[in-house]
Amino acid sequence: SKEILTSTKSHSLSQSGRSFSHNKDCFVKAQSMSVAQRIWGLDWNKHLPSICNGYTLEMSSYQEFLALKNDPEGFLITSAEVESNFVRELNDEAKNNYLREMCDFFAFKREGEIVGICISEMMDWSTYYTRYIFVKKEHRSHGLTQFMSHFLESVLKQYKVEKIACDVSPANYAQVARLSEIGWSYTGSVLSERFGANLRLTKFINSECQ
Numbered sequence: 001s002k003e004i005l006t007s008t009k010s011h012s013l014s015q016s017g018r019s020f021s022h023n024k025d026c027f028v029k030a031q032s033m034s035v036a037q038r039i040w041g042l043d044w045n046k047h048l049p050s051i052c053n054g055y056t057l058e059m060s061s062y063q064e065f066l067a068l069k070n071d072p073e074g075f076l077i078t079s080a081e082v083e084s085n086f087v088r089e090l091n092d093e094a095k096n097n098y099l100r101e102m103c104d105f106f107a108f109k110r111e112g113e114i115v116g117i118c119i120s121e122m123m124d125w126s127t128y129y130t131r132y133i134f135v136k137k138e139h140r141s142h143g144l145t146q147f148m149s150h151f152l153e154s155v156l157k158q159y160k161v162e163k164i165a166c167d168v169s170p171a172n173y174a175q176v177a178r179l180s181e182i183g184w185s186y187t188g189s190v191l192s193e194r195f196g197a198n199l200r201l202t203k204f205i206n207s208e209c210q
Contacts, residue, residue, distance in 0.1 A: 040122075054110065055144060059104075106118040108144050108148075120152070126163065149164070156205055167200055
């Protein structure tokens with residue numbers, strides 16, 4: 001009887017160990033996925049690279065974003081934040097961790113050089129939010145912003161995402177005009193101590209939600 005109990009206990013511990021190992025593997029696998037992949041099943045790597053007018057749109061990374069951000073002639077958001085009169089966050093580490101964990105990074109490349117970057121994330125279960133999009137000045141006449149919009153719409157539609165959103169400064173007439181020409185709508189204003197007043201523009205993928 002004692003031997004049977006010992007055997008049963010050992011079997012139970014063995015099963016528990018395998019269960020723990022399985023759960024740990026599942027957790028590690030989930031951590032390696034983007035939020036969009038965990039929630040929508042959307043793996044951007046299956047839809048990229050894509051070609052536009054001699055430029056290649058590829059998945060990028062937080063590391064490539066940092067390289068652009070530290071380039072004096074590279075990332076517009078950096079200079080805008082430095083010159084801003086609005087409140088800046090003190091916890092840069094938390095901000096960087098958030099971007100790394102929550103966002104999808106895309107890059108436009110020409111002959112291997114990054115000339116544009118887009119950072120987007122899930123806003124909620126039905127909305128994809130473009131947080132940053134920037135194209136270097138000498139490459140802005142090739143329709144890359146418009147191409148990015150069409151690309152996102154065509155892919156997100158397959159996963160039943162209803163809309164894409166972004167916030168644009170009212171002073172950025174060129175960007176507002178570009179997006180309006182391809183069907184983005186003004187859906188509100190966003191006021192914050194971080195960026196001041198911005199326009200909320202929305203591209204409705206599902207017309208029934210408009």
